[in-house]
Amino acid sequence: MSRVVVCGSLNMDIVVQSERRPSSGETLLGAEVTFLPGGKGLNQAVAAARLGVPTAMIGAVGNDAFGNRLRGFLADNDVDSSGVREVEGPATGVAVIQVAEGDNAITVASGANMHFTRDMVRHAPRPDEVWVAQFEVPIPESEAILEQARAAGARTVLNLAPYATHSDSLLQQVDVAVLNEVELSQASGMKIRSRSSQRTIAAACETLRARGARAVVATLGARGAVVVTSNGTTAIPAAPAQVIDTTGAGDCFVGALAARMAKGATPLEAARYAVVAATCSVERLGASPAMPTAEDVAGRLPKA
Template sequence: MSRVVVCGSLNMDVVVQSARRPATGETLLGATVSFLPGGKGLNQAVAAARLGAPTAMIGAVGNDAFGNGLRSFLASEDIDATGVREIDGPATGVALIQVAGKDNAITVASGANHRFTRRMIRHAPHRGEVWLAQFEISVAETEAILKRAKAAGARTVLNLAPYVAHSDRLMSHVDVAVLNEIELAQSTGTRLQARSSMRDLTAAAQKLRAKGAGTVIATLGARGAVVVTGEAAKVVPAYKASVVDTTGAGDCFVGALAARLLGGASPVEAARFAVAAASCSVEKLGAAPAMPMARDVAARLARA
């Protein structure tokens, strides 16, 4: 059976909400705290699964309460978590997320995520699958995993987030690269700003394609996304949303994109669906718990 296989991070998100962020040295009272499943890998797996794609998660957690909780959460989302390995020693990854108004700031303690290796993978990739990775586990392991998946005939998707320096050869193992404008600037050495023109964004994306990536998709927040292929660059506009928390919106986009690619959609069609899914996700608190269901995205598309 074809499926989305997500290789990546699993974290417990400690979300602290306050009216504003404290200044350096300041103690700010009156905040609220929530403990929510997260990590780019887990978020993307949940997004794909909720949108109807058979999904498996591969990664590492610590031998602790957070690790047990994350695996239980995956099971409750009907995600195959047999590939999530428990490691003695390092703690499960934790992300401290400060939410102030509509913005967030994130600090990650990667823990067990940095101990994950390709040798922990029990199941070989297969033709017809979509293998998805990010940069919250070792770049060297990510490259090896994507190389093996592509050689087996699987479609490979890499979310270059958070940006980490990597070899140019990595792109030769990537069918679809997804990144925001900041990561696009970092990965190509290009000067880009929040309001950079589509011409400049496209030119930067073509630099990644020149390194081997088949398709490059730049996510642009409220501006939507731009999809750059060998034939053309297509702008996908954003959808209006009542923003509560932007945490995980990028992960929702990537997971939704993978789910649509698995179903046979073109990159542009998949990106249009993913933009709509991401607009739904920002209307709820948290990352993984805020991922929309297929009916939510269908309703958003119908109103467009």
């Protein structure tokens, strides 16, 4: 079986739950706090591994307790963490997540993630692998890694999140680009909202295909996803869910997409599976701890 290699961020998520978000200048009592492993890279790696696909993580942590805990969490979830390097000086990345009314707001202190480099890749990519990157580590380093992976014949997935400016050549290294409606609006320069028509979303996705991405997937929360490939546009509806926490749902989608691609699925087939996986994830608290197993997803897949 092929494997998934995730290059990206590792954070300790400090999740604060409250009935509502405080207004500017307001102190709100009665909240609950939880410390959970996170970071887009770690989340996506755990999502792929829990779905039964061999997965490796490449990234950076600080010389501190959070870094040790994150590496231990990866190991506990059968993710190869030998590529996670400890860097001297900066602390392990931290994300403060405010959860209220079934939604979240996130502030990130990147720390060691900004010291991620292409030199941390110790093993050359293989043609049967799927390599995944995001925008929570230095983008030029991720571009160099994706270029190397593409040259080796591996398939590449880029999650353009959180959106940041990047070189014109980056998308030329990408087989599947994944982004939500906010990121799609930023990347395309078009006004995209959660209720934008499928035609408008597809047109925005086509702007990324014109820049080099071979397929583009727009994730739309409760609406599901829209997949745009050379064969056209397909809308994938989401199943109803009892939403507890949407943190990490997009990362679950990316990890599940990569896992299915590693098993030979097309981007469209993989996206159908990933929508179901993301639906499972929002019914639990946290990011990585909420990632579903293959059995969880199988129980929610549409019956043939």
